[in-house]
Amino acid sequence: MTALSALVRRNTKLYFKDKGMFFSSLITPIILLVLYSTFLYNIYEDSFRSALAAAGATAPDALIRGCVGGELVSSLLAVSCVTVAFCSNLLMIQDKVSGARRDMTVSPVRHGTLAMGYYLSSLCSTLIVCGVATAVCLVYLAFTGWYLTVGDVLLLLLDVFLLVMFGTALSSCVNFFLSTNGQASAVGTVISAGYGFVCGAYMPISNFSEGLRNVLSFLPGTYGTSLLRNHALRGVFAEMSEQGFPAEVVEGIRDSVDCNLYFFSHKVQTGTMYLILVGGVVLSVCVYVGMNILSRKRKAK
Numbered sequence: 001m002t003a004l005s006a007l008v009r010r011n012t013k014l015y016f017k018d019k020g021m022f023f024s025s026l027i028t029p030i031i032l033l034v035l036y037s038t039f040l041y042n043i044y045e046d047s048f049r050s051a052l053a054a055a056g057a058t059a060p061d062a063l064i065r066g067c068v069g070g071e072l073v074s075s076l077l078a079v080s081c082v083t084v085a086f087c088s089n090l091l092m093i094q095d096k097v098s099g100a101r102r103d104m105t106v107s108p109v110r111h112g113t114l115a116m117g118y119y120l121s122s123l124c125s126t127l128i129v130c131g132v133a134t135a136v137c138l139v140y141l142a143f144t145g146w147y148l149t150v151g152d153v154l155l156l157l158l159d160v161f162l163l164v165m166f167g168t169a170l171s172s173c174v175n176f177f178l179s180t181n182g183q184a185s186a187v188g189t190v191i192s193a194g195y196g197f198v199c200g201a202y203m204p205i206s207n208f209s210e211g212l213r214n215v216l217s218f219l220p221g222t223y224g225t226s227l228l229r230n231h232a233l234r235g236v237f238a239e240m241s242e243q244g245f246p247a248e249v250v251e252g253i254r255d256s257v258d259c260n261l262y263f264f265s266h267k268v269q270t271g272t273m274y275l276i277l278v279g280g281v282v283l284s285v286c287v288y289v290g291m292n293i294l295s296r297k298r299k300a301k
Contacts, residue, residue, distance in 0.1 A: 003110075007117025008124070011091055015125045028087065029080040029133035033140065036072045040202075044068045051256055057249050059240070066145030066236045071257055073137040074228035075201040077160055080133050081126070082199075082221065083192050085167035088125040092118045092175050093184045115172070115292035119285065123168045130164050147235030155231040162277050163224040169284030176291050199225045204258045217263045220280025223273040226261045230270060233259060 045068050052059055059067075134157065141148065148156075174191075178184050196202040199221040205213050216222050237259075240250050254260045261268045268276075 004113050004117055004120070007114065008121045011117060011121030012124055015088060015091055015121065026129050026132065028084060029076060029129070030136060032076050032080060033072075033133075033136060036076055037140070040072060040075075041068055044071050047256070048253070051253055052249070057245060059243075059245075062145055063236065063239060063243075066141075066147045066239070067233065067253075069141050069144035070147075070232035070236055071229065073141055074225065074232040075196070076137060077130070077134060077156075078163065078199055078201040078221070078225040078228050079196045081130050081160060081163035081224070082167035082170065082195050083188075084129050084133075085122060085126045085164060086171040086175070086188050086191050088129065089118070089122040089168065089171040089175050090181075090184055090188075091122070092172070093178050093181065096179050097181060112289050112293055115289050119168060119172050119288065122172065123165060126164045126168055127161065130160055134160055141232075145236075147239055148232070149235060152231050152234055156228065159224065159227045159231060162274075162281065163221070163228075165281045166220055166224060166277060166284065169281055169288060172288045173284055173291070176288065195221070198222075200258050201225055204256060205261070206256055206258055213262070214264055217261065217268075220277050223261065223268070223276045226258050226268075227270070227273050227277070229257055229259045233257065 045064060048059075048064055048067050138148075138153065171191075174187060175184065178187060198216065198219065200216070205216055205222065208216070233254075237250050237254065240253075241247070251260070261273070
């Protein structure tokens with residue numbers, strides 16, 4: 001434990017010491033919020049109004065703003081929890097480039113301990129950045145349309161925590177195979193551009209073809225996005241019900257924004273979503289630690 005805590009402190013200090021790496025990670029969610037509110041707001045608003053019009057219902061502008069704000073915030077956090085993890089985990093690659101990783105591997109520190117040191121330090125750094133991003137998103141919701149309870153906020157924070165754990169584990173597995181800064185930049189660009197589509201943050205999975213929906217239903221990140229949507233929009237849907245919206249209309253909107261997910265036509269319950277996301281975290285961490293241990297054994301031969 002002493003070696004592990006020392007590695008976590010060392011890696012965390014180096015991350016915050018590199019101001020370029022830290023501020024680039026910190027400013028990414030803020031830039032996404034500006035871009036989302038600028039370019040996606042009208043698209044989300046039109047989709048909500050179209051869904052209501054198709055059902056023959058209308059809603060106050062304040063409720064529409066709450067819907068759009070909740071969807072924007074959940075999309076941003078779903079993407080940031082993974083993409084920021086890839087930024088904060090670049091120290092693993094920098095240590096390979098500088099030779100520091102080679103120096104640590106010849107020390108008595110176990111490879112499993114070394115791997116967990118990188119994981120936990122990246123987890124701490126990503127949690128700090130995503131915690132700030134969550135606070136900014138809550139302030140944004142307070143201005144656009146606040147329908148959250150204390151319980152919703154706490155569950156939203158739990159979702160962010162679990163997604164950060166998953167994002168850090170995923171980035172650790174990917175970065176394990178990278179050895180240059182150029183490779184890291186290329187992978188980071190691909191992840192930043194593609195992950196939002198894969199997890200349903202940019203476009204709801206309900207809009208995809210049935211085959212693609214079935215494929216994406218195997219990915220833990222998909223359920224993380226749905227959990228964020230459920231807790232960011234729960235108050236909005238409750239307000240709709242109180243205003244007399246038909247239950248089928250509310251359920252149709254929940255389907256359209258991926259609050260309801262279906263695994264081969266079977267609806268996935270919230271508790272099952274948590275089990276899948278936690279299972280994805282545990283599996284990814286085990287794979288990452290296992291790769292480090294196997295790598296040491298191969299080098300020993």
